[in-house]
Amino acid sequence: MSDLDLDSTQLDRYSRHIIMDDVGPEGQSDLLDAEILVLGAGGLGSPIIQYLAAAGVGTLGIADDDVVELSNLQRQTIHGNDDVDRKKVDSAAEFVENLNPDVDVRKHELRVTKDNVEELIEGYDFVVDGTDNFQTRYLVNDACTLAGTPFTHGSIFRFEGQVTTFTAADDSPCYRCMFPEAPPEGMVPNCATAGVLGVLPGTVGNIQATEAVKYVLGEGELLEGEMVFYDAANMEFDKVEITKKDDCPVCGDDPAIDSVHDVEYSASCAISREEEPEVSAD
Numbered sequence: 001m002s003d004l005d006l007d008s009t010q011l012d013r014y015s016r017h018i019i020m021d022d023v024g025p026e027g028q029s030d031l032l033d034a035e036i037l038v039l040g041a042g043g044l045g046s047p048i049i050q051y052l053a054a055a056g057v058g059t060l061g062i063a064d065d066d067v068v069e070l071s072n073l074q075r076q077t078i079h080g081n082d083d084v085d086r087k088k089v090d091s092a093a094e095f096v097e098n099l100n101p102d103v104d105v106r107k108h109e110l111r112v113t114k115d116n117v118e119e120l121i122e123g124y125d126f127v128v129d130g131t132d133n134f135q136t137r138y139l140v141n142d143a144c145t146l147a148g149t150p151f152t153h154g155s156i157f158r159f160e161g162q163v164t165t166f167t168a169a170d171d172s173p174c175y176r177c178m179f180p181e182a183p184p185e186g187m188v189p190n191c192a193t194a195g196v197l198g199v200l201p202g203t204v205g206n207i208q209a210t211e212a213v214k215y216v217l218g219e220g221e222l223l224e225g226e227m228v229f230y231d232a233a234n235m236e237f238d239k240v241e242i243t244k245k246d247d248c249p250v251c252g253d254d255p256a257i258d259s260v261h262d263v264e265y266s267a268s269c270a271i272s273r274e275e276e277p278e279v280s281a282d
Contacts, residue, residue: 044130
């Protein structure tokens with residue numbers, strides 16, 4: 001799509017983008033041509049979906065297998081009272097359609113597994129991970145890294161959140177460079193048992209959406225090789241460096257993971273011992 005393809009309605013809708021030197025009509029056209037997959041239509045997915053749709057991302061994939069519950073509405077802002085018991089992908093798609101008719105929504109009503117993740121991410125320019133468990137987080141990391149698909153990861157817990165982005169470039173780290181395996185089951189409570197501040201996913205999800213838009217535009221510095229930690233209680237942001245590890249099991253010099261089928265994505269997301277016999281149980 002060239003800048004001449006923006007009609008009068010689009011020139012009005014995206015006028016605050018178009019007047020920016022860093023975006024302009026060319027950048028807006030790039031957004032309208034972009035295909036971005038959002039994993040999860042819950043707390044993080046809500047602001048991600050809302051702002052990517054508003055920004056004019058032309059194709060927005062939404063993957064979720066859950067239904068809306070009343071307890072979701074404290075933070076999952078694209079759903080309302082009338083959506084309780086509806087499929088989240090249906091509710092999310094309707095929200096997007098009402099917000100911006102330029103956006104083509106692809107609904108993926110499914111739970112992400114190693115049997116479908118490769119086909120799911122295929123064809124998308126960028127993946128935004130708004131899932132809420134370690135199994136899926138590691139699965140998305142491995143699948144995107146192996147496929148060379150850039151993605152941003154976010155997570156939330158009580159008053160705290162974190163965001164990072166991985167581009168799958170040769171010199172880019174991945175999630176396993178920080179945490180080769182997930183913590184033991186039960187060590188880290190989830191939001192259902194520990195709770196989460198309702199406004200927190202809005203901040204974290206919007207950072208993720210910003211990373212996706214910046215990637216499409218090719219503007220600014222992505223959180224590649226860095227993780228932002230957000231402490232809402234004390235209103236503090238900190239960054240830590242993520243270093244690419246030569247011995248990383250998925251992006252290192254001699255990777256043990258050549259396929260998502262090499263991994264048992266359960267509590268530890270560990271490499272199969274049959275596939276990696278030299279690794280000790282420690």
